[in-house]
Amino acid sequence: MRRQRGFTLVEMVMALVILGIISLAIGSYLQLGTQGYVDTVNRDRAQSIARFALEKITREVRHAAPNSISTSNSGTCLSFYPVRYSGFYQGDPDSAAMSLVPAIGSSTEWKAINTQADLALAIGLPSATEYEAKRNTINSVADGTEQGELTVNLAASPLYSSPAKRAYVYSDKVEYCLAGNLLTRQGNRIAEDVKSVEFVAEGAGLQNNGMVHISLVIEKANTDEVFSYNHTVQVINVL
Missing domain, CATH: 2.40.10 (Thrombin, subunit H)
Incomplete structure (x- = not known):
């Protein structure tokens, strides 16, 4: 009778170890790609939030009444009267x-x-x-x-x-203010994950326009990434 050969226990163990190493490598590669995609989405979302907030503030401040802009709470609040x-x-x-x-x-x-x-x-x-x-x-x-x-x-x-x-x-006064980690307009949220915000208003005169400097910092808690934005708005001062 012809002898029948099979796998020994050692061979099976070695095959399982090799298979596990290959599976782990493939899983790590897929996880790395997935995490990279998630990080990219989070960065894009943070940038979109910042762009939206800055664009909204810019559009409104540009239509503020002359000499109506002021700051309070150590520069974390900006108020003005819209025309x-x-x-x-x-x-x-x-x-x-x-x-x-x-x-x-x-x-x-x-x-x-x-x-x-x-x-x-x-x-x-x-x-x-x-x-x-x-x-x-x-x-x-x-x-x-x-x-x-x-x-x-x-x-x-x-x-x-x-x-x-x-x-x-x-019309009535409009106010943007930092409340915790939220940037609010009249108490309504317009940006989240805000680490800090600073408004600096330069006074306007009869021969020059006003300026509002905005420093906005957004920090994502899950990644500890920090995004800093500096923006300046010119306020037409036509008395």
Whole structure:
């Protein structure tokens, strides 16, 4: 009878060890690729969050009323009053009947201003504190004597005048602030995993525009990666 040969125990053990080493190598390779993909997604997400936050702040700050920007809480909060409509007034600003020609906003929109309690009119206000302290509500807006002209009645006569004869209708204050690891707008989250944020506002004058410098740092807790962003926004100061 012919002898039958098979695997010995030692051969089987060696085969299992080799198979385990190969499987471990393949698993480590796949894990490395997967982890690289996850890290890339996390980095892209962090950058998207930062870009969204900076773009949103930039768009709003660029439409802030002149001299209405201020910082608080050691630079972790930025506040300003956004412009809704603007126009040019004629003569001297008067509460009883001020003649004004709209620059932003149609005549129909201007005539509806007095029905919106959050809107007020500013002329030549020099600082952010006076936007609230000297808040001047609009009693009524009607057609003027000439085409395209409006007659605006205010609650009180403006305390200041504008070198360029400009009048701005602004709404309630907008505030961006750091709360824990969240960057918020009016208390609503717009960015997460924020390690720090700093707002620096440079004052504007009659011959120069204002500047807002933003330093934003985002840290991903699961990877300990830190992303730093520095951005500057120019604020048109047209009084």
